[in-house]
Amino acid sequence: MKIIKRPAQWDTERKKFRGNSLGFVPTMGALHEGHLSLIRRSLKENDLTCVSIFVNRTQFNDKKDLINYPRPLKKDIVKLRKEKVDFLFLPAFAEIYPDKYRFRILENRKSRLLCGAHRPGHFEGVLTVVMKLLNIINPDRAYFGEKDFQQYMLVKEMTEAFFMKTKIISCPIVRETSGLAASSRNRLLGPKEKPLAPFLYKALKMRKSDEDVKKYLENRGFKVDYVERKWGRRLAAAWLGKVRLIDNVKI
Numbered sequence: 001m002k003i004i005k006r007p008a009q010w011d012t013e014r015k016k017f018r019g020n021s022l023g024f025v026p027t028m029g030a031l032h033e034g035h036l037s038l039i040r041r042s043l044k045e046n047d048l049t050c051v052s053i054f055v056n057r058t059q060f061n062d063k064k065d066l067i068n069y070p071r072p073l074k075k076d077i078v079k080l081r082k083e084k085v086d087f088l089f090l091p092a093f094a095e096i097y098p099d100k101y102r103f104r105i106l107e108n109r110k111s112r113l114l115c116g117a118h119r120p121g122h123f124e125g126v127l128t129v130v131m132k133l134l135n136i137i138n139p140d141r142a143y144f145g146e147k148d149f150q151q152y153m154l155v156k157e158m159t160e161a162f163f164m165k166t167k168i169i170s171c172p173i174v175r176e177t178s179g180l181a182a183s184s185r186n187r188l189l190g191p192k193e194k195p196l197a198p199f200l201y202k203a204l205k206m207r208k209s210d211e212d213v214k215k216y217l218e219n220r221g222f223k224v225d226y227v228e229r230k231w232g233r234r235l236a237a238a239w240l241g242k243v244r245l246i247d248n249v250k251i
């Protein structure tokens with residue numbers, strides 16, 4: 001696996017591809033089974049696969065969340081080598097933001113709902129970095145998990161709105177045996193929180209009103225940001241202690 005740190009270095013590599021198709025999996029590291037499912041799909045559907053690890057600070061509305069975000073880089077590299085990923089793109093902040101975040105992607109409707117309503121500026125940061133990464137990497141396909149369903153939809157619609165050539169592909173949520181959706185933040189759950197976390201998925205599947213699901217979660221110690229039906233899904237975000245979990249199910 002080649003590790004690439006600069007966009008210019010990537011351009012040199014990209015020129016050697018000739019007719020080979022390229023799949024791309026953007027991540028913020030702390031790789032788990034959810035990421036690995038995206039990576040395996042990309043490896044299957046493309047001649048070459050590039051994974052990026054970049055903890056994008058512009059999408060963190062909360063400084064503590066950014067500081068606490070797990071960064072097990074060495075372990076991540078071992079995992080990527082084991083999967084036989086071709087390239088790891090590992091840029092520094094200045095490589096991605098030479099403009100110091102003067103230029104941004106703004107979406108005015110869906111990014112203001114759900115997670116956007118509770119995390120001001122979050123989707124601005126996400127869409128901006130995804131636009132930059134897609135422009136740098138220039139892949140044929142890019143893979144996003146359905147756990148972050150709102151993110152997937154916004155990214156897909158952004159690429160359509162700006163006539164970008166990359167095809168955006170969504171992959172189903174991967175769950176632990178308890179039902180808890182795989183997430184980098186799960187490793188931040190303490191021993192008291194971990195057994196409670198699967199109730200989020202359990203609650204989403206209940207034949208109860210959104211309001212009753214919210215009460216059910218609150219009775220189990222969650223602080224709920226939202227439980228809402230939208231886009232053919234029931235989606236929720238809730239805190240267990242200092243960890244914010246999100247999940248959704250098809251309805």
Ligand code: PAF
Pocket residue numbers: 026027028054056059126129130148151
């Ligand atoms: O889903 C994520 O890990 C991030 O939001 C992404 C898409 C890598 C952008 O930083």
